[in-house]
Amino acid sequence: MDTKQRKPRGRPSSRLQILDAAETVVFEVGANHLTLEAVADRAGISKGGLLYHFPTKEALLQAMLRRFIEEHHARRNELCARLPCTPDAQFRALIATKLEKDIGDDCQMAQSMLAASAESPQLLDPVREAHDCENAILRQARDPDLARLLWLATEGLMVTEMLAMNPFSAAERASVISLIERLADTMCRPDSPTPPPQQ
Template sequence: MLGCGRGRKSSRERILDAAAELVSETGAGRLTLDAVAERAGLSKGGLLYNFPTKEALLQAMVQRLVDEVSAEREALRAHAEPGRNLEARLCTAALLKLRQGRTKEVANGMLAASAENPRLLDPVREVVKATLENLKATSDDLDAALLGWLAVEGLNSLEMHDLSPFSEEEHERIVQAVSRLLGKGIAE
């Protein structure tokens, strides 16, 4: 994440980092603005200046996840081999790269929070819609692009919810199958 001036993170970034840590530890349902302010090293007023409500904070957290996937896709683009189904390869590679660690934990917590407020996932819905339109417009083999994207989304969803029956070797086998389907390979 980019901070502001002289390498220091902005208070907004510190708040989002603190909220992500807390969501990873306790879930979004138990997230309080007081706990976030304390973890970020700010007064509650400082937090409220940036995020006037818990919903605003949660919305910013979802948007940050969306932005992280988009940034990862663009970073991969700089090194991607041109060729067949490029956008599908970039999309699946970005999703696979961000499937673990803090991103997984925060995404899982945000999904749980969306049960109480389904609108939290509106930015994700927009990205999914835009991704589908992009794949339709750019894929050399639309069937392969859609199957590859859906396979990776499904794999990530199973893993996010700790429901995956696949070993790491089986996971890699699926990724390689998607890579062959899309052409030229995807990178994790």
């Protein structure tokens, strides 16, 4: 993997310093080849100091995923606070947050985590928990079926890009994103009719 440094996050605590170091190691060698010794060395602490916060490699990798998800949630809440107060504000913010992300920044991380999860499926538990929370938002939308469809379209686009398997040209990708946004905006308009309940 290409070596890549994550952007500094200020003056981190020991825990955050370890997570920053772990991300750098993952970018350098991949999640499968990450060792606690390498992370401790990169963080400038003893292995014992690292084990105090993260007793296993899996715990460390899960913490990295949780931090990524928490940052995503914080951004979603920030966007939601700026939207009109409607029943679909959380949903619209959810879609906007996913679409605004520069997937290229996280391709290596996603690929490494997926590779590591082949041996430890529970590694992706934080992602499953995040999807459960997002599904709760979809259920509250005025048109839950359309909300699920737009969520799936957005997730599909993200996954194909994370796996470097996106078949679309830049123009086609932009057209897909524009359509998702238009449909989400239409659904979330205050005057948008509520669909009849399914029988």
